[in-house]
Amino acid sequence: MISLRETEIRTVVVGTGAAGYHAAVRLHRYGEKDLAILAEHVTAGTSRNTGSDKQTYYKLSLAGEDRDCVRGLAEDLFRGQCVDGDLALCEAALSTRCFYHLVELGVPFPDNEYGEYVGYKTDHDRGRRATSVGPYTSKFMTECLEREALSRGIPVLDHMQMVKLLVRENQVRGVLCLDTENTTCCNFLLIWCENVVLATGGPAGMYRDSVYPASQLGSSGIAFEAGVLGKNLTEWQFGIASLRPRWNVSGTYMQALPRLISTDRQGGEEREFLLEYYEDTAQMQYMTFLKGYQWPFDVEKIFGGSSVIDLLVYQETVLRGRRVFLDFMHNPGGEKVDFDRLSAQARDYLRSAGACFGTPIERLECMNEPAVQFYREHGVDLGKEMLEIAVCVQHNNGGLSTDANWQTNVRGIFAVGEVCGSHGVTRPGGSALNAGQVGALRAAEYIARTGNASGKEVDGQEAIAIQEERTRELGREAAKAHIRMLLPGDTEWEWEEKQRVEELWEKAAKRMSRAGGMVRKEEGLRQALSEVKEDLRHFGRDLFISSPAQAARFYHLYDMLISQQVYLTAMLDYVLQGGGSRGSALYTCPDGEKPGEGLPDLFRCRPDRGALGGMIQEIGLWRQKGAVNSFTCQTNWRKVRPIPNPDTFFETQWKAYRERWNYL
Incomplete structure (x- = not known):
């Protein structure tokens, strides 16, 4: 009924999202061939199954007269509070390199006729660094990186669930996996390894009210059990999302000015509850518009700001036990929108988009037809039915603590993507996609550059062999105890x-x-x-x-x-x-x-x-x-670790680079 087999793989990447595939691709490119990707199910996870009205990728500005620099981007990331400066500098410095890598792999980020990659302003962003390929940006990224990994022949061990990390003397020694494809008995695989790159996403399974895809559960508990430290675990992002399907209703979903109503549990007693709080309809419409720009709930925006809407939705659903819906068929207040009474920000945006007319669904189709099409593909016609929403958990800004090589306090265990806590209290929208790519690159470079991460000495081979066998015996016993x-x-x-x-x-x-x-x-x-x-x-x-x-x-x-x-x-x-x-x-x-x-x-x-x-x-x-x-x-x-001030004199850094990569 239970079996345990063993194998050896020097470096194991756990996860088949955008960060996991990127780590594997980079490792292979750097000559690491004793490598495999571990996946519970290749098509599961957040990267491939989530998005928003136009899912954002955040990077250095690359178009027009926008003046930007690595230091400026690093300072904006650092400004989010509780952010380590060395991680912020890495994410800023490598944002363009990782972005262009995705472009070369086929992710269709839009550029103009001269090759400039145009951008727009996102939340907590002082410039126009954001870009997108629509609702499925991370899905495009994952698929392109997956094709590259498969073309390189990197093996993927599918239907393998990591259930334990084996650690001895603060060095990872192995990964215990459950073969989930066999449902008639319990088969386990113990992989002896020197490096594990965790790309398992945030621990989304902890919450019931969640906009994460149902396939995203996370594996942070396994890392904690192995001795890995957590960081900024208090910091999550919550926001308004649809329940079926699970999807962020950010951006143009709110900028189209839908009506928000609540009902009893059976769908009766309909009330447009925002009108009970806002005396001025134009102010209510402006706050609704701002929720598009300012989608995550933010305590700084509850004192007269747009996050009051999150509190009102929470009050209806959690405190009063009612259901809340977005209605794109009727204008808020049941009246024609007086666009002249809107604030300049909302009015100018809607005029520039040619959307100062009609009903919310007509405005949404005008501004972002793919956002409407997404719900049609999932069986919801926003022009004919209302969309049920709630305040849901959406992203973990905290996670596992790492150094600037994305290595945790346990040698050989790296954390990339959302499982890594590189973000602080707030972050620019889309910075998570960039952080996952940068972290994967940094971890791969470090593993390739340093060789054997366990730090074994080359002499005393007999003593090493004895110690290794003792470690394996203890590892097998730990694995069996877990089983x-x-x-x-x-x-x-x-x-x-x-x-x-x-x-x-x-x-x-x-x-x-x-x-x-x-x-x-x-x-x-x-x-x-x-x-x-x-x-x-x-x-x-x-x-x-x-x-x-x-x-x-x-x-x-x-x-x-x-x-x-x-x-x-x-x-x-x-x-x-x-x-x-x-x-x-x-x-x-x-x-x-x-x-x-x-x-x-x-x-x-x-x-x-x-x-x-x-x-x-x-x-x-x-x-x-x-x-x-x-x-x-x-x-x-x-x-917090401050933002470093590295020497930027070319000759000095050229020499250091050659030494770092042994190009002497």
Whole structure:
């Protein structure tokens, strides 16, 4: 019923999104041939299955008279608070190199007749650095990088779920995988390796109210269990998204000025609830328009700004238990829009787009027909039916902590893409796609440049062989112990009076959305943390799965619960350190300031105002000795690493470059 086989691969890339494929392609280009990509399912994940009205890629400006420079871009990324300056400089310096690499691979970023890659302004952007190929930018990127990887013959081990990282003496030694294609028995593969590049995305499976694709679950808990530190785990992005299908309703979806209504759970008692808060229809329409530019919920924009709309949607759905819809068939207020009464920003934009007419669906089709077509392809005709929405988690700005080579504190484990916490409290829209490409490039360069990352000495071969065999014995025992967790003393696949995996999953996901979502309360965090610790203590003992086919979900639940403990601990510690509301998280405070008189006291808060913006919270997980699935978390606060000021004298850097790559 259970089997374990072994193999050796020097470098394993986990994940088949844009960051994972890029890391593999770069490694192969640099001569790393003992390489493989690990995937639970090649077509799963966020990169291939998510987007927005026009999904953004953020880079240095490359058109017109826009004056831009690497340092300026780095400073804008650094300005997001809690950002390490060396990572910001790398992401700025390598943005054009990674962008042009994608262009050469076939991603159709638009340029003009002279070859300039035109851009537009995105959120938290002082220039026009953003570009896009429409709703499916990351999908195009992934497919082009995948073709390049396949053309190079890089093997992809599909249907292999990473369930444990084997670490000894702070060096990764192997990866334990579950073969999910075989559903009649549990087959495991233990890959002995020297480097693991994690490109597994954010831990999206923790939340119920999520705009992530259902196939995106994450593997951060496995990394925490292996000793990798987390960073800025308090920082998520939340925003308004459709529920079916899961999709951000940003950009032109809101700039088309749809009507927002709420209903009871059965679809009755329809109310245009924004009219109950905004006395002036033109002001309501302007705030709706701004949600396109300012899509993520932002505490800085709740005091008279566009994020009040997120609070009003939250009030209807979470506090009142109603359903909320975007209505593109009728104008807000049920009247013809008086474009002359709109603010200059909204009026000029709509006039430039030729959209000062008609109904929201007509304006949306005029400005961005692919955004309408997307919903048609998913069975929703915005011209005939309303679109259900809610405030959902969308992106993790925190993640695993790395150095400027995207290597974690565990030697040989690298984190690229969303699983890496290179972002801070806020970030320019689209910077995540750039960060994933840059991180993959930096990790690949470091692995190729340094050779054997384990740091073994060349002499004492017999001693090394003995130590290696001892390590393997310990690794096999650790792997088997992890496997035994699946079948705790029972030989049958049926147990009575135990909790089903899906029941515990649903309970845990609801708990995280309630306690660690957009609105957070100290007592709620404490209660949720207590519950998840209890779930972990009983894990593998009081759990019911009906067949080996559920083993994959079993291990994902284990990863999810570990992630919840670490993230909830980070959030609670932030409150205890005196942290206020910031970014996409409102920490409710009874004696705080209320954003508006028409809002409930729950939204009273104390804005952080950058008080902890120069500090980074890191957190580690340790297993309690003698305890099964009982863990302790420890947090540490440090100052951000400043933006470096490297020597830019050409002769000096040319020599350093030759030495770095052994071009002497």
